[in-house]
Amino acid sequence: MENKLQVSTSPHIWGGISVAKVMQYVILALMPAAIMSVYYFGFRSLLVMLVAVGSSVLFEYLWCKLTKRENTIGDYSAAVTGLILAMNLPPTIPYYMVVVGSFVAIVVAKEFFGGLGHNFINPALAGRAFLMASWLSEMTKWAQPRTRLPLFGKVDTISQVTPLAQLKAGEAVDISYLEMFFGNVGGCIGETCAAALLIGGLFLIYKRIITPIIPFTYIATVGLMSYIFSPSGFFKGDPWANILSGGLFLAAFFMATDYVTSPSTFKGQFIMGIFMGVITVIIRVYGGYPEGASYAVMLMNILTPLVEKATMPRIYGTKKQAGGKAQ
Amino acid sequence: MLSFRGGVHPHDHKEITKDKKITELSPPDTLYIPMQMHIGAPCVPKVEVGERVLMGQIIGDSDAYVSVPVHASVSGTVKEIKKILLPNGSMSDAVVIENDFKDEPFDEHGKNKDYTKFSRQEIIKMVREAGVVGMGGAGFPTHVKLSPPEGKVIDTVIVNGAECEPYLTSDYRVMLENPEEVIYGLKVLLYAFGIKNGYIGIEDNKKEAIKKMQEKTKNEEGIRVVALKTKYPQGSEKQLIWSITKREVPRGGLPADVGVICVNIDTCCAIAKKFLYNRPLIRRIVTVSGSGIKEPQNFSVRIGTPFSYVIEAAGGMAGDVKKVIMGGPMMGIAQYDLNVPVVKGTSAILLFTEKELKQPNTDVCFRCGRCSYVCPINLMPYYIADAYRIGDIERCEKLGALDCIECGCCSFTCPGNAKPLSRVREAKRTILENRRQKA
Known part of the structure; x- marks a missing residue:
């Protein structure tokens, strides 16, 4: 009996929430938005999501096989990456492009840098950025919501003008805030329904998977900045249209909060949220694209190590003593 | 409510023994009383083999300031003085006493x-x-x-x-x-x-x-x-x-x-x-608990009683015991030899089976930051672990590795089960080792 006793250092019990569980919660939190996208864009959007998730998981599996590493698809992180990538794609996108996007996300952005925990940039966003650079027109075709999209073959769509494009042109947005909130606008699969994203985001905060700091400072900064800066002049912006349109909620709750590429210090998260808000509005108002959320997130991903380093918490016991002398 | 920042909430499992009255555990035939159960200089045996000792008599002492004497926890005869293994993994001289079951007190x-x-x-x-x-x-x-x-x-x-x-x-x-x-x-x-x-x-x-x-x-x-x-x-x-x-x-x-x-x-x-x-420290209260023990107990145990005796007295092992821990599950020390004696710091003997030891079979850090949220000292354990992994000991020190109190909150809560504490501990040891070499 004695020979069988295990010896290891303390602690001897583990009571956390596993990586797989965290990822499962994220997938669960994305479900409302996924369901709403099927409601608005039909089964084609479901198929895009399935292709993205399937190919992402497959690429991770193949990479593990190829490099003779332990299979890591069981941690669900590849599935999450695939799902978030799909959420960032228009429902009309050809399927092979989705597969290319998954490849860039999983193999190039994640595995080349050492796999989960070592990527410097959000893999899903890297995939999206690659597709944006390669097939801009396919990536910016917006289908009218509640139209039937064919599952296969060429998709003919009358491109809908998005609220963000209207804002960029300095025009008034022609749909109501309520419609924007519920997602009855053209856009990427997962980004249009702010209500569904909010439900998912609040669920993650409630479950303590993410802290509320980044999402709320980010959204609030976008509101404030877009009121101050707008194409029609200072203090003439439309903060609500800016908050509710485009991929802001998706970016704020699901991409900016990615553990690997966002600061884990509370102060750092504040800085992250504020900076992303500022960059987003700068791109939206002065930049070349109508939407700036994903680039704002990627830029701040790169700055994350610096932000963390600058905001390390004060270690217990290092308080300046009464004499002014640091201990 | 009075509290501090950080920390974790493990299930306390105190229901197992909280209503068990403290029972006096009758001492065994032979007790092994270590000369070092404290931080500081070890004691030197003050008795000789064959000598009769009384309960509470000083059997080891030291002239050093940071040291306390050691007492016989029963009356009996000194059988031998030998080196034994202690629950903390070190070796120490111990006075082995053959109990005469008279508990004759030494009263000065x-x-x-x-x-x-x-x-x-x-x-x-x-x-x-x-x-x-x-x-x-x-x-x-x-x-x-x-x-x-x-x-x-x-x-x-x-x-x-x-x-x-x-x-x-x-x-x-x-x-x-x-x-x-x-x-x-x-x-x-x-x-x-x-x-x-x-x-x-x-x-x-x-x-x-x-x-x-x-x-x-x-x-x-x-x-x-x-x-x-x-x-x-x-x-x-x-x-x-x-x-x-x-x-x-x-x-x-x-x-x-x-x-x-x-x-x-x-x-x-x-x-x-x-x-x-006028009774010196010769017993202590020990909780015997966990799913691997038949009758969980709170015992009053004489110092020097072997773990195996205490476990037997609590009905013996139940099921497939994988780990025996001295102290709590968060900071306790895993044992491999159950002949070690109960010492002054033995607050508990825990017997764990697979049930308590379930952990994810992963070793990955995805920088979620939970370890730093729960660190009561405000460290960033995964940063220290990273620095240690690449061998940057200087950085470990800058990040406050030496401030770590080894409470284990970081490892307890780590989703990837990357055990940051193990690496911080290694870093600490290396820093101190380097310092000693320099001195």
């Missing part, structure tokens, strides 16, 4: 119930003579705590009744069954410092103990019983001091630097027993 001075007859120096001397050490596990000699360096003024004494480790109920039972001794011990300490500011801090999952202690201290001037938030590591000295006094022990310093000393519940009782019955 008689009883000294009225501690106010003594001076502070005499009290410190008596505490040392009684072999009293911090009984929470580390085993720091209490008399050293009682003599803070020149210039440090103690204005607060805190009795640590937090017992924040899961499974442990020994302090809880003592508070319920011997509240008078705890209070008496605290009063001796307050008297020794000439102050009237004592706290008994108890986590609020031990409502009955709080009630009992409040009842018993109603008429005691300057002693307050305070409820603490149930959160691990509430009973860690630095966290406890912060929770109660909002003072921060400076880096590398002692509680005395902020005018506080902390003592364990059982330590208080040990002090009380010296004055009430």
Whole structure:
């Protein structure tokens, strides 16, 4: 009996929430938005999501096989990456492009840098950025919501003008805030329904998977900045249209909060949220694209190590003593 | 509710033994009494093989200041003096006593119930003579705590009744069954410092103990019983001091630097027993618990009793025992040889099967930051672990590796089960090793 006793250092019990569980919660939190996208864009959007998730998981599996590493698809992180990538794609996108996007996300952005925990940039966003650079027109075709999209073959769509494009042109947005909130606008699969994203985001905060700091400072900064800066002049912006349109909620709750590429210090998260808000509005108002959320997130991903380093918490016991002398 | 920043909430499993009265475990035939159960210089055996010793007689002592004497916990004959393995993994000389089952006490001075007859120096001397050490596990000699360096003024004494480790109920039972001794011990300490500011801090999952202690201290001037938030590591000295006094022990310093000393519940009782019955520290309360034991218990065990004897007395092992731990599951030490004796710091013997040891079979950090949210010292464990992994020891030190109290919150909570504490510990050891080599 004695020979069988295990010896290891303390602690001897583990009571956390596993990586797989965290990822499962994220997938669960994305479900409302996924369901709403099927409601608005039909089964084609479901198929895009399935292709993205399937190919992402497959690429991770193949990479593990190829490099003779332990299979890591069981941690669900590849599935999450695939799902978030799909959420960032228009429902009309050809399927092979989705597969290319998954490849860039999983193999190039994640595995080349050492796999989960070592990527410097959000893999899903890297995939999206690659597709944006390669097939801009396919990536910016917006289908009218509640139209039937064919599952296969060429998709003919009358491109809908998005609220963000209207804002960029300095025009008034022609749909109501309520419609924007519920997602009855053209856009990427997962980004249009702010209500569904909010439900998912609040669920993650409630479950303590993410802290509320980044999402709320980010959204609030976008509101404030877009009121101050707008194409029609200072203090003439439309903060609500800016908050509710485009991929802001998706970016704020699901991409900016990615553990690997966002600061884990509370102060750092504040800085992250504020900076992303500022960059987003700068791109939206002065930049070349109508939407700036994903680039704002990627830029701040790169700055994350610096932000963390600058905001390390004060270690217990290092308080300046009464004499002014640091201990 | 009084509390601190960080920490975790493990399931406490105290229900297993919280209603088990402390039972006196009859001592075994042979006891192995180590010469080192404290931090500091080891004792030298003061008895010879074949000599008859009495219960409570000093059998080992040292001239060093940071050291306490060791006593025979039964009466009997010294069988041999040999090196044995201790629960902390080190080897130490031990006096092996053959029990004559007479428990003939060694009584030199008689009883000294009225501690106010003594001076502070005499009290410190008596505490040392009684072999009293911090009984929470580390085993720091209490008399050293009682003599803070020149210039440090103690204005607060805190009795640590937090017992924040899961499974442990020994302090809880003592508070319920011997509240008078705890209070008496605290009063001796307050008297020794000439102050009237004592706290008994108890986590609020031990409502009955709080009630009992409040009842018993109603008429005691300057002693307050305070409820603490149930959160691990509430009973860690630095966290406890912060929770109660909002003072921060400076880096590398002692509680005395902020005018506080902390003592364990059982330590208080040990002090009380010296004055009430002139009995030195020869037993301690041990919780035997976990799913791997047939009859979980709170035992009063003679120092030097082998673990295997205690386990047998609690009905023996149940099921497939994978791990035996001395102390709590968060900071305790895993044992591989059950012949080790119960020492002054043995607060519990836990027998764990697969049930308690379930953990994800991964080793990955995805930088979620949970380890730094729960770190009560405000470190960023995954940063230190990263720096250690790439061999940047200097950076580990800059990141505060030496400030780590090894509470284990980071490893407990890590989603990827990357065990950051193991790496921080390694980093600490390497830093200290480098320092020694330089010196």
